[in-house]
Amino acid sequence: MTASTQRMVFFRMGIALxxxxxxxxxxxxxxxxxRPNVLFILTDDQRWDALGLAGHxxxxxxxxxxxxxxxxxxxxxxCTTSLCSPSRASILSGQYAHKHxxxxxxxxxxxxxxxxxxxxxxxxxxxxxxxxxxxxEEDDSPRPGFDWFVTHKGQGKYFDTEFNLNGLKxxxxxxxxxxxxxDLAEQWLGKQDGSKPWCMMxxxxxxxxxxxxxKKYDGAFANVSVPYPDTAFQLSNKPxxxxxxxxxxxxxxxxxxxxxxxxxxxxxxxxxxxEAMTRAYWGTLLSVDDSVGQLLQTLQKRGDLENTIxxxxxxxxxxxxxxGMVDKxxxxxxxxxxxxxxxxxxxxxxxxxxxIDQQVLTIDLAPSLLExxxxxxxxxxxxxSWVPLLKQDDxxxxxxxxxxxxxxxxxxxxxxxxAVRTDRWKYARYPHGDGSPDRHLAELYDLxxxxxxxxxxxxxxxxxxxVREMKSELAHVMQDVGLGDGMDPMxxxxxxxxxxxxxxxx
Numbered sequence: 001m002t003a004s005t006q007r008m009v010f011f012r013m014g015i016a017l018x019x020x021x022x023x024x025x026x027x028x029x030x031x032x033x034x035r036p037n038v039l040f041i042l043t044d045d046q047r048w049d050a051l052g053l054a055g056h057x058x059x060x061x062x063x064x065x066x067x068x069x070x071x072x073x074x075x076x077x078x079c080t081t082s083l084c085s086p087s088r089a090s091i092l093s094g095q096y097a098h099k100h101x102x103x104x105x106x107x108x109x110x111x112x113x114x115x116x117x118x119x120x121x122x123x124x125x126x127x128x129x130x131x132x133x134x135x136x137e138e139d140d141s142p143r144p145g146f147d148w149f150v151t152h153k154g155q156g157k158y159f160d161t162e163f164n165l166n167g168l169k170x171x172x173x174x175x176x177x178x179x180x181x182x183d184l185a186e187q188w189l190g191k192q193d194g195s196k197p198w199c200m201m202x203x204x205x206x207x208x209x210x211x212x213x214x215k216k217y218d219g220a221f222a223n224v225s226v227p228y229p230d231t232a233f234q235l236s237n238k239p240x241x242x243x244x245x246x247x248x249x250x251x252x253x254x255x256x257x258x259x260x261x262x263x264x265x266x267x268x269x270x271x272x273x274x275e276a277m278t279r280a281y282w283g284t285l286l287s288v289d290d291s292v293g294q295l296l297q298t299l300q301k302r303g304d305l306e307n308t309i310x311x312x313x314x315x316x317x318x319x320x321x322x323x324g325m326v327d328k329x330x331x332x333x334x335x336x337x338x339x340x341x342x343x344x345x346x347x348x349x350x351x352x353x354x355x356i357d358q359q360v361l362t363i364d365l366a367p368s369l370l371e372x373x374x375x376x377x378x379x380x381x382x383x384x385s386w387v388p389l390l391k392q393d394d395x396x397x398x399x400x401x402x403x404x405x406x407x408x409x410x411x412x413x414x415x416x417x418x419a420v421r422t423d424r425w426k427y428a429r430y431p432h433g434d435g436s437p438d439r440h441l442a443e444l445y446d447l448x449x450x451x452x453x454x455x456x457x458x459x460x461x462x463x464x465x466x467v468r469e470m471k472s473e474l475a476h477v478m479q480d481v482g483l484g485d486g487m488d489p490m491x492x493x494x495x496x497x498x499x500x501x502x503x504x505x506x
Contacts, residue, residue, distance in 0.1 A: 035373055036345050037308040038120070038199040039295065042091070043288060044084060044132060044208035045328065046314035048077070048337035050285060058224050059282045063293035064341065067312050071343035072390070073355045078421070079362045080382075081405055082316040082328040082335045084208075085135045087362055091315070092116060094366035094381035096402070096481050098488075103406060105505070108136025111144050114378050116366035117199055118145035123375040126196045128188050131181040131203030132156055137505070140164035148188055150181075154504075156205050158212040158284070176214040177205045178287040186298055197373070204291075206284035209257035209506075213283025220286060221279040228252060228271055229321045230454075237456040239430065239441040241415055242323055244496040250327040250413040255500070257326070278320060309372060310343040311365070323453070329405050331419040331428040331443075332453055336403055338362070348372060348390060358397045359423065360386050382481050399423070402477040406490050407433065410505060412497040415440055416490045420474040424448045427458075427470030433492040444470065 049056055053065040053073060079087045081097050089095075089102035092115040097103050101110055109115070121127045128148040133140075134155070141164065142149035152163050161180065162172045173180045185202050192198050213220070232252055235243050245251045247264040252274060255263045259280070260273035292312065299305040319325040319334045328335045340360065363383030370377055371385045388395040405417040419428035424447055430440035444458040444467055457463040478484060500506075 034307065035124075035197040036348075037197050037304055038125075038369060038373065039299070039308055039310045040199070040201040040369075041204070041292065041295075041310070041312045042088070042131075042201065043204045043206060043285075043312075043314045043339070044134070045316060045318045046207055046285065046339050047317045047320065047334055048314075048339055049334075050207070050282065051339055053341070054339075058221060059285060061285065061289040063289045063296065064312055064339075066296070067292070067310055067343040068341040068353075068355075070353055071310070071341065071349065072353070074340035074342070074360050074386075075355055075357050076359045077313070077338045077340035077361070078336050078359060078401070078403070079316040079338050080401070080403060082330070082403075083405065084315055087315040088133075088135055090362045090383075091313075091365050094363050094378050094383040096363065096382050097404075098481075098483065099380070099382065102135060104408060104410075105134070106137055108139060109143065115145050116369050116375075116378065117201065119370055119375050119378060120199045120373060121145055121147065123373075124196060125373070125375075126192060126198040128185075128198070128200045129203070130184045130188065130200065132205050132208075133203060140170075142167045150184055151203070155208065158205060158214075161205075176287060178214070178284075178291050182291040182294055185295065189298060189302065199373075202295075204288055206288050207281050209281075210259075211257070211277065211280035211284055213280055214287050217283040217286045220283050224275075224279065226271075226275040226278045228274060231322045231452055232324045234454050235324060237459075238323065239443065241430070241440055241496050242325065245413050246324045248413050248496060248498055249411070249500050249506075250325055250329075252321050252324050252326060254326075257506075274321060277326075281320070307345050308343075309345070309348075309369065311341070311369070313340040313362075313365070314338045315362075327413075329411070329414040329417075331403050331405070331417050331421075331426070333447075333451070336421075344372070344390075348387075354390070356386065356389050358386075358389060359401060359421070360389075361401060400473050400477055402474070402481060402483075403428075407493045409491070409494065411501055412494060412499075415493045418474060418478070418488075420470060420477050421447075422470075422473070425466065425470055426453070427467065427474060429471075429474070430493070431490065433490045439493070442467075 052061040053068045080090055085102050085105045086097040089100045089109050093100045117127050127146045129146045130150045133151040137154050140151050140153045149166050150163055152161050158177050160172055160174050162170055164170050247253045253264040253266045256273050256277045259277040299308055316328050317335050317337045318328050322334050364386050367383050367385040368387055371387045400420055400422045403419040407416045415430040416433055426445045429438055429442040432439050442458045443456050445453045
């Protein structure tokens with residue numbers, strides 16, 4: 001072979017190799033681009049049953065329902081602390097509150113703490129947060145982990161909230177909160193060119209108190225009768241603190257988040273205030289449903305819908321008259337159960353849409369999303385990925401879990417709570433905080449026969465063995481998350497008080 005021929009052969013081999021490498025590179029780029037986008041929609045204080053898909057008799061949410069009908073409906077989803085800031089931090093970090101450190105509504109998410117948005121950003125995702133952050137009451141500055149961050153101080157307002165636009169400027173954006181954050185989200189999406197996968201989180205104000213629907217939904221439920229629930233009056237076997245709470249800020253005879261102007265009022269006629277409050281709560285969610293429909297349509301137009309994980313969930317539940325209470329914090333079902341739905345790209349659900357009945361927790365979201373997005377996992381977390389449940393109905397899963405809450409001086413209506421829930425049983429105790437014997441009656445419920453928790457079984461002799469088993473299980477789940485003997489400091493329970501909380505933090 002002549003030198004000229006050799007050069008020609010090597011030249012052709014070089015071209016072939018270059019073409020092959022280009023193909024590999026293109027394949028790699030396509031694979032990177034196939035990493036799913038993430039749209040995470042978070043509501044504030046939405047009950048698990050405030051959803052058409054959950055069988056609500058009056059509230060229709062077709063767009064939100066679509067996510068569960070076409071994807072996953074988590075029928076038994078729960079928060080680990082029913083309080084906004086701690087729960088939001090658990091969603092981001094996969095950790096219980098004693099680990100991430102956000103134990104109340106006045107503590108910001110630690111700047112150096114891991115989170116699933118940080119991990120996605122580090123692995124090549126464009127990231128954004130738009131809406132209610134609600135960690136660090138007076139700070140609206142951009143937070144680590146997000147390329148674009150838009151929020152406001154405190155709770156925000158249903159109308160005409162002042163937003164901090166990524167630290168560039170503060171501006172009152174006129175209009176109804178739900179639609180303002182939806183428009184801001186669409187503006188950010190419009191700047192994504194497909195070169196990176198993206199993760200966008202939207203934090204709605206709705207349906208947090210004080211409830212104000214937009215004008216077109218103001219009278220949507222005007223003809224719906226809303227009596228106090230039956231359990232409001234079945235308190236004879238409940239702890240004394242629940243009865244003491246009746247006439248407080250968190251009781252059904254109290255001010256009902258300003259819907260009752262003259263209080264306390266336990267007259268039968270006062271139910272009209274409870275009706276007005278509940279109707280307004282439902283009304284705010286109709287706008288959220290519109291928002292979800294608008295965002296899904298936008299994703300469809302962009303060509304992103306089939307490669308986007310859309311997660312919809314609430315940070316915690318809320319009591320609406322059950323056991324004579326409003327608000328959250330307590331270990332009862334309406335307080336701890338949340339909405340959770342997820343529409344996934346079809347490759348993650350080869351068997352089609354499904355309902356998951358296993359108990360999933362707020363702390364499970366971070367590891368699940370990171371696994372789906374092929375990003376490195378977070379370390380030292382308490383949650384676990386529910387991705388195996390998508391593939392195998394009987395995949396190994398938790399049989400019990402810990403719920404807790406710490407007494408707040410600013411909201412002195414709920415004692416310290418330490419509770420364990422299994423598929424059938426719930427046991428809750430209320431420690432005083434100083435190591436002395438509990439001063440409140442514990443609660444035990446058979447959720448299979450009594451899902452509304454009407455009958456407290458804790459003092460019935462025939463359930464003594466169940467009480468012993470559940471006490472042991474509570475100790476086990478506490479030990480499992482690092483709260484064994486001597487490792488669980490808590491505030492002193494100063495008792496239920498009648499004064500209203502400070503106007504600034506309601």
